[in-house]
Amino acid sequence: MSNQKSPGARGSDAVKSSLSVEAWAEAALDALATGGLDAVAVEPLARRLGVTKGSFYWHFPSREALLREALKLWERHETIDARAGVEEMTDPYERIVRLFKQANSSYKAGRLYLALAAASDDPAVGEVVKRVSANRLNYLNQCYRALGLSELDARLWSTFAYATFIGNQQVHRDTPEQFPVDEDFRAYFKLMLKTLVPRPGGPVDGEA
Amino acid sequence: MSNQKSPGARGSDAVKSSLSVEAWAEAALDALATGGLDAVAVEPLARRLGVTKGSFYWHFPSREALLREALKLWERHETIDARAGVEEMTDPYERIVRLFKQANSSYKAGRLYLALAAASDDPAVGEVVKRVSANRLNYLNQCYRALGLSELDARLWSTFAYATFIGNQQVHRDTPEQFPVDEDFRAYFKLMLKTLVPRPGGPVDGEA
């Protein structure tokens, strides 16, 4: 980063400039979700925002810096928003249900994750994707442990559930016509819940 | 395409030239699996193959033609190989089990699918991905119907199972450390089979 300290004047609150930087980062995430990593290009983004490169290179020293900022923003969204509306659920079963509903509700967030995961070749991207993914898995794991599952069972079930919802995003994106909607989706969701979340007190499925 | 008819001489068998074209297509798929769609670039591929652009532009009129050829090759692999070793299984349960094992065995194929799916913005790529994905889903659907499930149940279960395995590839790629291996993987696989494939004669899970 280069020189963002006091935008309006003295130390007012450093919001206007920081908002401009964040606007670039948001635009970068938007481009990522629709066009992949190469779509995060300075000149196309500038055109999209109605400015020129001159503006960009005042806020950022390079394209890579924009990417870092966008990744930081995404990771913050992904870790803050993921916990919102879930933490306050005390019953572990209801908490997992809430998690599932939330995971299935944000289509745009799903596209973003898929786009970033596809760009994991880039080391900076891969690092953040790995951290976010590991975070989700660990949290899901804790939820399953709270259901009374053993360490191994919780790990297997959480991986199972997580893979299923990642795959749902993928199938929904790649083959939208085949993905259940409305009534069918409700039945589909119900089926997944019933299958992926062992009810407390139900059969525990050890091995064999 | 431009001009490939008789490589050695008269109409011998048109294999040497066709093999050269296929070699380019294979290289393109390799690059796709590791570096994404942008890695399918003429000059880098030529360097990788130890030749120059001069060779490429004799076999192909453009980069897009190479992409089309690579996609054609991939689709052929994906539809031929997918049926191999599965069709001869008569018992529907065993057939699904075989399908699952096969889907989990080819890591490279999984990476290729993910890379292509990530490049679905390209219309040519998106079309093929959609076709391949729909094919797999329909085949899985038939397998579940053969198990005795209703049309709706088969559609839901096949979507469920397919999403899970797509997601497994994704998780395995994005968070390899978290993915179960060896003993754990066997338990994981067993769990998925038991969960995703209703045994014939078992509980059918209608609704509610």
Add this chain to the structure above:
DNA sequence: TCGTTTCCATACTTCAACGTACGGGATAAA
């Protein structure tokens, strides 16, 4: 009002990849 700082536009250089033109060596037919 005057000068400074903020933010952006314009013009330029660099670079990598696409595509084209052309030439040359090798091989097989005559």
Add this chain to the structure above:
DNA sequence: TTTATCCCGTACGTTGAAGTATGGAAACGA
């Protein structure tokens, strides 16, 4: 041996985006 075709290398023109340099308009403090 001559000739034509196959296959590929070299050199060139073009495009799009990265990054740099510089100027200028507007807002703000003094």
